[in-house]
Structure formats: structure tokens, C-alpha cells
Amino acid sequence: MRTNSLAFRLFATAVAWVIVVLPVAGFLIYSLYRQEVESAFDRRISVLLTVILSDAIDHGENDPGVPRDVGEPLFEITQSGWYWQIKPLDGRPGKPVKSRSLGDGMLKVPSEFNIEPNDREVRWANLEGPAEQNLRIAETVYVFGEGKKAGRYSVAVAGTLGEVEASLRLFRTRLSLALALAGVGLLAVTLFQVRFGLFPLLRVEKGLAAIRNGSATRLDMELPREIEPLQVELNALLKSNQEIVERARTHVGNLAHALKTPLAVITNESREDDTAFSRKVSEQAGIMADQVNLYLDRARMAARIGVIGRITEVRPVGESIIRALERIYRDKHLAFEVDCPSTARFQGERQDLEEMLGNLLDNAAKWANATVVLKAIPMPEGYVPPMPPGDAKAKPSDAVPPPPQHWLEIRVDDDGPGLTPEQLAAPIARGRRLDETKPGSGLGHSIVADLAHSYGGRLALVQAEIGGLSARLLLPLSV
Amino acid sequence: MRVLVVEDDRDLNRQLVSALTDAGYAVDTAFDGEEGFFLGETEPYDVVILDTGLPKMDGISVLEQWRRAERNMPVIILTARDRWSDKVAGIDAGADDYMAKPFHMEELLARIRAQVRRASGHAKSDIECGPLRLDTKTARVTLSGQPVKLTSHEYRLLAYLMHHNERVVSRTELVEHLYEQDFDRDSNTIEVFIGRLRKKIPPDMIKTIRGLGYRLSQEGDAD
Numbered sequence: 001m002r003t004n005s006l007a008f009r010l011f012a013t014a015v016a017w018v019i020v021v022l023p024v025a026g027f028l029i030y031s032l033y034r035q036e037v038e039s040a041f042d043r044r045i046s047v048l049l050t051v052i053l054s055d056a057i058d059h060g061e062n063d064p065g066v067p068r069d070v071g072e073p074l075f076e077i078t079q080s081g082w083y084w085q086i087k088p089l090d091g092r093p094g095k096p097v098k099s100r101s102l103g104d105g106m107l108k109v110p111s112e113f114n115i116e117p118n119d120r121e122v123r124w125a126n127l128e129g130p131a132e133q134n135l136r137i138a139e140t141v142y143v144f145g146e147g148k149k150a151g152r153y154s155v156a157v158a159g160t161l162g163e164v165e166a167s168l169r170l171f172r173t174r175l176s177l178a179l180a181l182a183g184v185g186l187l188a189v190t191l192f193q194v195r196f197g198l199f200p201l202l203r204v205e206k207g208l209a210a211i212r213n214g215s216a217t218r219l220d221m222e223l224p225r226e227i228e229p230l231q232v233e234l235n236a237l238l239k240s241n242q243e244i245v246e247r248a249r250t251h252v253g254n255l256a257h258a259l260k261t262p263l264a265v266i267t268n269e270s271r272e273d274d275t276a277f278s279r280k281v282s283e284q285a286g287i288m289a290d291q292v293n294l295y296l297d298r299a300r301m302a303a304r305i306g307v308i309g310r311i312t313e314v315r316p317v318g319e320s321i322i323r324a325l326e327r328i329y330r331d332k333h334l335a336f337e338v339d340c341p342s343t344a345r346f347q348g349e350r351q352d353l354e355e356m357l358g359n360l361l362d363n364a365a366k367w368a369n370a371t372v373v374l375k376a377i378p379m380p381e382g383y384v385p386p387m388p389p390g391d392a393k394a395k396p397s398d399a400v401p402p403p404p405q406h407w408l409e410i411r412v413d414d415d416g417p418g419l420t421p422e423q424l425a426a427p428i429a430r431g432r433r434l435d436e437t438k439p440g441s442g443l444g445h446s447i448v449a450d451l452a453h454s455y456g457g458r459l460a461l462v463q464a465e466i467g468g469l470s471a472r473l474l475l476p477l478s479v
Numbered sequence: 480m481r482v483l484v485v486e487d488d489r490d491l492n493r494q495l496v497s498a499l500t501d502a503g504y505a506v507d508t509a510f511d512g513e514e515g516f517f518l519g520e521t522e523p524y525d526v527v528i529l530d531t532g533l534p535k536m537d538g539i540s541v542l543e544q545w546r547r548a549e550r551n552m553p554v555i556i557l558t559a560r561d562r563w564s565d566k567v568a569g570i571d572a573g574a575d576d577y578m579a580k581p582f583h584m585e586e587l588l589a590r591i592r593a594q595v596r597r598a599s600g601h602a603k604s605d606i607e608c609g610p611l612r613l614d615t616k617t618a619r620v621t622l623s624g625q626p627v628k629l630t631s632h633e634y635r636l637l638a639y640l641m642h643h644n645e646r647v648v649s650r651t652e653l654v655e656h657l658y659e660q661d662f663d664r665d666s667n668t669i670e671v672f673i674g675r676l677r678k679k680i681p682p683d684m685i686k687t688i689r690g691l692g693y694r695l696s697q698e699g700d701a702d
Contacts, residue, residue, distance in 0.1 A: 258559075259559075260559035260561075260579075260580040260581055261488045261491055261559055261580055262488075262490075263580070263581040264491055264580040264581035264582060265488065265490040265491045265494060267581050267583075268491070268494040268498070268584055269490070269494065271584065285581070289581045320567050320571075321563060321567060323567070323570070323571070324566055324567045324570035324571070324577075327570050327574075327575065328570065328575075328576055328577065330597075331593070331597060350564075351562065351563075351564055354562070354563040354564050354567065355562060355563050355564075357563070358563030358566065358567075359563070
């Protein structure tokens with residue numbers, strides 16, 4: 001899960017919530033429980049104090065009697081943690097009475113520590129008892145006897161806090177375990193909720209990828225009501241994008257038609273006579289024609305850059321162009337060999353592949369003696385093409401996309417005269433004609449190179465195995 | 480040779496007619512698709528120059544209809560739409576060649592010659608018939624290596640006969656292929672020019688086949 005993702009944000013929020021809320025809740029629950037346990041413990045001591053005092057009153061007259069019916073066996077076991085004692089105050093003679101559990105020892109009582117009684121005249125304190133036991137002690141002062149025989153006595157009952165603490169420890173352990181389980185469960189549910197909740201967005205992502213690689217033209221899926229408008233808007237955007245491109249293409253085509261016919265007229269007219277003026281007009285018209293071609297090509301490319309990709313199989317495009325070339329060059333009786341597997345699919349516009357293959361095949365057919373070979377090779381995964389020298393100089397446009405992940409090599413070979421090593425080494429430049437004896441504008445290879453660059457690919461010219469020129473085109477492969 | 484130019488731009492149309500006439504072709508013109516289709520369907524042309532962006536009926540439709548009507552004359556498409564998809568569409572519709580505007584007139588003339596030669600079954604630009612030799616590139620005729628001086632009408636007639644040598648060519652065919660649509664077909668111009676040609680080349684090379692027409696064949700053929 002990437003940190004910059006919706007899933008992470010939702011999950012991190014849930015974790016933060018769990019980290020803050022569960023301990024606070026645990027603390028509150030524990031505090032309430034502790035309060036309850038302690039108050040129950042105090043109530044128990046308080047009840048025992050009342051019972052012992054009543055018993056002492058019942059069995060004595062001017063002195064407290066020995067309580068007999070307390071009903072708590074722990075008072076009978078030595079150092080059990082539960083004790084009671086009644087002792088005279090104010091230096092009054094007499095033996096204190098106490099529970100058997102106290103043995104020879106005596107309890108420290110709260111009145112010895114100047115602890116104030118509450119509104120029911122009972123003093124409460126936590127004090128150390130026999131065997132270093134931590135005791136909760138309740139003490140009250142009662143006057144036994146009447147008149148001159150009357151005397152104040154301290155009546156105290158103590159219970160060990162170890163019992164309370166053991167109970168609280170057990171509760172703490174169980175509570176922590178329960179809250180931890182609840183936390184883990186909550187996070188698991190959150191994780192599921194995030195995945196489940198974001199699943200439609202993942203589908204949208206896959207749908208967009210399918211559009212990008214050309215296997216779909218629009219988003220068409222059942223989506224939750226909240227993101228359905230997103231699909232509608234995206235489809236509208238795709239449609240508008242396509243329309244803009246189509247419109248740009250139409251305008252470019254119209255502009256071509258509108259400009260080229262007058263240019264043809266001017267060129268032909270100026271060639272009619274041989275004056276300095278007509279030569280200048282002819283020369284300038286030639287420059288204009290080249291410029292028109294240059295900017296029309298750029299406009300076509302610009303119209304395509306950023307357009308959602310298409311997939312074009314190489315073989316049918318190659319075959320349709322070869323069918324045309326067989327007719328145009330039928331006097332040459334050329335043999336066209338096509339070796340293109342169905343996996344050779346160009347990730348790009350059909351028109352652009354037609355333009356590249358058309359120029360390369362036309363050039364090959366023009367120069368070939370007998371054979372033209374069109375071969376398409378899907379390169380293996382991880383293939384990185386070598387950067388040919390001077391390649392960067394041929395870069396036509398600023399908007400060059402990043403290099404493709406998968407490559408397709410298209411070779412167009414002929415058995416014609418080929419090129420010299422010097423010609424092969426020179427960069428492919430616009431208008432450079434490698435041979436002036438055959439018709440052509442000299443734009444063919446540079447148009448191909450420009451188009452290939454606009455897809456992050458390239459064109460290289462090498463010696464063909466069958467003797468002539470081999471034009472090697474590297475283009476993005478659709479996998 | 481007779482050429483049809485279907486081009487809606489009047490200036491370009493005029494230039495094409497002028498250049499083709501200078502090159503020795505008889506030229507008919509049309510300025511829209513319907514007129515072009517009608518002429519191509521009814522007249523026998525040796526080559527058609529066809530623009531694609533035409534008023535009334537586009538060039539590709541004109542071409543498709545001609546081919547459906549089994550009109551098989553060579554057609555060169557001349558258009559500003561120079562994308563390969565356009566070229567493939569043009570060739571698939573039945574074009575024989577494709578030229579993008581702006582173009583060099585010399586290149587267009589070379590392509591017209593190539594189409595005419597191809598249609599008459601000649602692979603090379605030089606056509607020979609016995610001692611006669613026609614260089615279609617330079618429009619020159621030599622007899623045993625010596626240049627033969629010809630007027631433009633004489634050249635057109637001899638060039639047609641040489642393209643179709645060893646074949647009987649009727650007078651009507653000659654009129655149809657050597658003169659524009661508005662030529663007076665009943666005149667005896669053909670006979671006059673045949674007579675003149677016979678004075679400039681060995682006279683029995685052009686034989687009159689009674690009731691059928693003329694045949695150019697190698698000197699000394701018995702018939």
C-alpha cells in the first residue's frame with residue numbers, strides 16, 4: 001500500500017483512531033470497574049464493622065462483649081488478611097478483644113494517624129498490617145457503658161487489599177486482551193472496507209489502462225452512484241478529445257488541399273518562362289511547398305500527441321500498401337515478401353503506421369531490383385535499443401514521449417544499390433535526398449524519423465542482408 | 480494520344496492542358512466530377528488525370544464508377560491529399576498511379592508516358608519497329624539512327640501507330656485517340672497525315688488494310 005493513496009489514508013485514519021480510542025476506552029472501563037470493586041470492598045468492610053459492633057454491644061454491658069456470630073471464617077485463620085479488633089481508648093484499663101486471625105499482633109487504626117471520620121463517624125485508611133499486608137481499615141469509636149462506667153472504644157475491621165488488587169489485575173489482563181482483539185478486528189474490518197469501498201475505483205483504473213493501451217475506447221461499467229458521474233465525465237472527455245483530433249485532422253487536410261493547388265499553379269506558371277523573376281517565384285514556391293509539408297506534418301503529429309492510444313496490427317497495413325505499390329511499380333515485377341506475425345502490433349495510430357510503412361516501402365520499391373522484404377519483429381521483454389550516433393539531432397519536436405516499455409522492430413529491406421557507409425552514418429535530415437536521379441521530395445525518411453520520434457521510437461538505416469538498404473524502425477509494441 | 484484532365488481549379492487545369500498539348504497530347508477537360516465521369520465513360524482516353532476533391536462528385540467515386548463500368552484506361556490521381564491512407568484508397572479504387580500536389584510537370588508527363596507505354600504493352604521508354612525508333616522521353620523519332628523531322632500532328636499519329644505496332648488501327652480509333660472531342664470526325668485529315676508520314680519513313684511500313692484501317696509493321700513484311 002503506497003503512502004500516497006486513498007487506501008493508505010483511510011487505513012491510517014482507522015489505525016490512529018484505534019490507537020487513541022481503545023486505550024482511552026480501556027482506561028475509562030478500568031477506572032469504573034476499580035471504583036466499583038473498591039466500593040464493594042468498602043461496603044463489605046462496613047457491613048462487617050456494623051455486625052461486629054452490634055455483636056459486641058449485644059454480648060457486653062459496660063465493656064464490649066466478644067462478638068460471636070460474625071459469620072466470616074477468615075477472621076478465624078491466622079494472618080488471613082481479615083481482622084477485627086476492639087480496644088479501649090483514653091487510657092481506659094481493659095484488654096482489647098480481637099479476631100483470632102490477628103494472633104498476638106495489634107492493628108494500627110486510622111485514629112492513631114489523626115484521620116478524620118466521615119459523616120457516619122467512620123474513619124477509613126489504607127495501612128500496613130501484620131506480615132506487611134496492605135490493609136483497608138474502617139474504624140469507629142463507640143461508647144460502652146453508662147455514667148461513670150462509660151468508656152470510648154475503637155472498633156476496627158480490616159480486609160486485605162491484595163484481594164482487590166488480584167481481582168483488578170485479572171480484570172486488567174482480560175480487558176487488555178479483549179481491547180487488543182477488538183483493535184485487530186477493527187483494523188481487519190477497516191482493511192476490508194477500504195478494499196471493498198475502493199474496488200470500483202480500481203476497476204476505473206483498469207478501464208482507463210485498457211483505453212490507454214487501445215483495447216477499449218470508453219469506460220463502460222456498472223459503478224456505484226457516487227462515482228458514476230466520473231465515468232460519464234471521462235467518457236465525455238474522451239469523446240471530446242477524439243472529436244478535437246478529428247477536427248484538427250480535417251482542418252489539416254483542408255489546409256493541405258487549399259494551399260497545395262495554388263502552389264502547384266504558381267510553380268507551373270513560373271516554370272513557363274525563364275526570367276529572373278519567374279526563377280525567383282519558382283524557387284520561393286518550392287520553399288513554400290516544403291514549409292507547408294513540414295508544418296502540415298507537425299500539425300498532424302501535434303494533433304495526435306496526447307491522444308489515447310490505439311493498436312494497429314502491422315501485417316494488414318503492410319499488405320494494403322504493398323497492394324498499392326504492386327500496382328504503381330507493376331512494370332518492375334517486384335517480389336514483396338511479408339513476414340509479420342500477428343503479435344507484431346504497433347501501439348499507435350493506423351494512419352501514422354501507414355505513413356511510415358508507405359514511405360519506407362515506396363522507397364524500397366523505387367530502388368529494388370527484384371525483392372522488397374517487410375519484416376516485423378516483436379522484441380523480447382526488457383530489450384533496450386542502443387542509441388545510434390547523431391540520433392538526437394533528428395529530434396523534430398519538443399513533445400517527445402518517454403521511451404516505450406516494449407519494442408517492435410520493423411525492417412524494410414531492398415536489393416537495390418543501397419547507400420555508402422558515409423551516407424548511412426549521416427543523420428536523417430529533412431529534404432536530404434540521397435540520390436537525385438529518382439523522383440521524390442527527399443522528405444520520406446525524415447517524415448518517418450519524425451513520426452517514429454513522436455512515439456519515442458527511431459529510424460536507422462543500415463546495409464540490408466539482401467544487398468540494398470535496410471530501413472529499421474523501432475516503435476512501441478502493444479503487448 | 481488523348482488525355483482527359485479532370486481538375487476543378489481553372490488555373491491548374493489550363494496549365495495541364497497547355498503542358499500536355501505541348502507534349503503532343505490531344506486533351507479534353509472537365510471541371511467537375513459529373514462532367515469528368517461522363518467524358519471518361521463515353522470517350523476512349525489513353526490516360527486520365529483525375530483530381531480527388533471535385534465538385535458534384537468526388538474523384539474516388541468517379542474512378543470507382545468507371546471501373547465498375549469496365550472503363551480500364553490508365554488513371555493518374557492528382558491530389559493535395561498525400562497521406563498513404565489516401566494513396567491506398569485511390570489505388571484500391573482503381574487508380575494506376577498517384578501524384579501529390581504541388582508537383583513537377585515533367586514528372587507528371589513522365590508518368591503519363593509510362594502509363595501510355597504500359598497500356599500498349601511496352602516496358603521500355605524506347606519503342607522500336609524495324610529501323611524506326613521512338614524515344615518517348617524526348618518525343619524524337621529516328622530512322623536507322625537518323626532523326627526524322629515531324630510536325631506535331633505527324634508525331635502524334637506516328638507515335639500512336641508505334642505504340643500499337645503490328646496491330647490494325649482503324650481510322651475511327653486514330654481520330655478518337657489523336658484529336659479532342661470537338662474534332663470534325665468526317666474530315667480526311669488522317670489520310671493526309673498518313674500520306675505525309677509515308678514520305679518521311681519507308682512508305683510500305685504503314686500498310687492500308689482495306690475496310691479496316693492501317694498497320695505499322697517492320698519494313699519488308701509480306702502481307
